[in-house]
Amino acid sequence: MIEIVKKPYSYTFKNYASKNEKILCLSGDLTSSCEVDEFRDEFPNQFVSMGMAEQNMMSFAGGLSMSGYIPFIHTFGVFTYRRPYDQLLASIAYPRRKIRIMGFLPGITTPAGMTHQAIEDISVMRTIPNMTVIETGDATEVESICEQANSVDGPVYCRILRGSVPRLFDTPLKIGDIRVLNSGTDLLLITSGICTEEALRARSVLIDAGISILHLHVHTFKPFNEEKILDLLTNVKLGVITMENHLVNGGLGTLIAEIISKHGLSKKLMKLGLNDTFAHGGSKQYLTKYYGFDAYTLIKSIEKFIGQPLNIEEKDLEKARIENVHSLSKAEAL
Amino acid sequence: MQNKLKSEEIALRIRRRVFEHCIKNNGAYLSQACSSAEQLAWLYNEALNIGDSIMPSIPENFSGVPSINNKQYKTGAGYNGPVSNEFDRFIFAPAHYALVAYATLIEVGRMDPAGLLMFNKDGSSVEIIGAEHSPGMEMHNGTLGIGLSTAAGIAYGRKLNKEKGETCVFMSDGELQEGQIWEALQVSVYYKLDNLWAIVDVNEQQVDGAMSDVLDIGDVRKKINAFGAKCIEIDGHDIDAMRQAKKEPHKDQPLIILARTCPYKGMDYLKQRFPRLHYVRFKSEEERNKMNIEISKELGIEPIEY
Helix, strand or coil: EEEEECCCHHHHHHHHHHHCCCCEECCCCCCCCCCCCCHHHHHHHHHCCCCCCHHHHHHHHHHHHHCCCCEEEEHHHHHHCCCCHHHHHHHHHHCCCEEEEEEEEECCCCCCCCCCCCCCCCHHHHCCCCCCCCCCCCHHHHHHHHHHHHCCCCEEEEECCCEEEEEEECCCCCCCCEEEEECCEEEEEEEEEEHHHHHHHHHHHHHHCCCEEEEEEEEEEEEECHHHCCCCEEEEEEEEEEEEEEECCCHHHHHHHHHHHHHHCCCCEEEEEEECCCCCCCHHHHHHHCCCHHHHHHHHHHHHHCCCCCCCCHHHHCCCCCCCCCCCEEEEEH | CCCCCCCCHHHHHHHHHHHHHHHCCEEEEHHHHHHHHHHHHHHHHHCCCCCCCCCCCCCCCCCCCCCCCCCCCHHHHHCCCCCCCCCEEEECCCCCHHHHHHHHHHHHCCCCCCHHHHHHCCCCCCCCCCCCCCCCCCCCCCCHHHHHHHHHHHHHHHHCCCCCCCCEEEEEHHHHHHHHHHHHHHHHHHHHCCEEEEEEECCCECEEEEEHHHHCCCCHHHHHCCCCCEEEEECCCCCCHHHHHHCCCCCCCCCEEEEEEECCCHHHHHHHHHHCCCCCCCCCCHHHHHHHHHHHHCCCCCCCCC
């Protein structure tokens, strides 16, 4: 069975930041919510409590960077761009400060509703010049996020998973890469964040039903590996389905649409995710189903996409097990 | 760094230079020179402990915004000297005072007068609203309110580094309407940033007119003191008062000097435009000519040829 890792960000940040005294941990009154409370207690000299004042936090971080420090900002993703958007641009993005913005509660991964759900963060962040945009999709990616984010010469926004996080991958996240999780020829399925786990629940059932799926996992939205996607896009027969824990406008689906149109490819694209709607508070299982980006909706969408019934029922999914996903290159090398 | 000229003389020269520019270009942020000339003269001539400019005296043209591919990128901070442990860092917050800042740099010998010919010209770094790459600037303060937070961040970092130098912000009172200023004060007080200080040009003006008519913010000194900072109010045209204010002990507290000023100080003839003083553009050739004659007289110069 799939391994569930407890609070991977907590030990990852602690191990990484404690080795570099120039790193400062900033928190906007969400220290335990962002799993940096142990770090605060063990390394108080590297912790800066910023309170509930995000506008100041962004510009203050800019100032810290101007005096030689590397701020890692911790708060919920929404609070890093909605209220302090102006400060994000003027104090962080424009001057390319080496500031690492750790945005928790991506998309609908919180029952706290609209005010807490970052559903347009990727859309916003990827249009900001100089910004690097990453999303973690499993424990292994969370474990590599601090080192990878800090390797960037400029500001970085990261969507972080917290709490109990499944381990899907056995190789670290590498900025600019795209993971090939399964090869196939009929359909290109591209997923990101928590949607990859959902897609994995559906995938084996789909393959059993005779659909050949090329499955990709995207963690780096910017800089995006256009070349690799283009190569893979060209060879699928039926088209592309994207599934993201985000608005379908501006995020992963849009990114793929941009590439399809830029290169004049004739590929059908179906985008699953929040379809021009806000969400409300609820569990991840309930919300992904309600808004149409859970495993079963994926199957029903594929039926529509290819125009033929697959005769898969929801209970078939319960039997589908998710194994750790080994990188394809490793599997091929065996 | 002590200049040969007295700060009072530099202030007069700043007013003259900004006025000359205003007449020649049919408009400028003129009242800002009236209100802030003494503060900027005093800062650059006496108060700030900064090194010589490390930038070319005639500014280089705009060389692109920061990007991964722009290795040439530089801010205009080098006009305020190099960054070092012992020197002060200076943040110029009200970016629309840029013309006054450039005039000051010229009068204290950090920029060539020819630099001002590039003002607001396409492709120039001497921009009308000070950008990061404009002389004397280190960040985009065109969005008012981010200066104090940034300086607080710098001051916090410098405390950690155990640096000797202070961090100073020149501000304007209009930006006190922004909530971020008060967030910055909270944090600076909480972290006892006594290596941080600011001087605020309290000219009681904003774009729409007098602050009392647009959005009166009441007793600012009382508010800042209530926030826990050390706040001193002075006559912003009295350089001796500035000297005294800077000497006020403020252990474990940031120091905020409120410099109460007049937006037509030294150019009384401007008063007739009150309260529309944010940007002075002449309504007619007649007005321009009249102002030229009257204000030149006040400044002790011949009318400007244009």
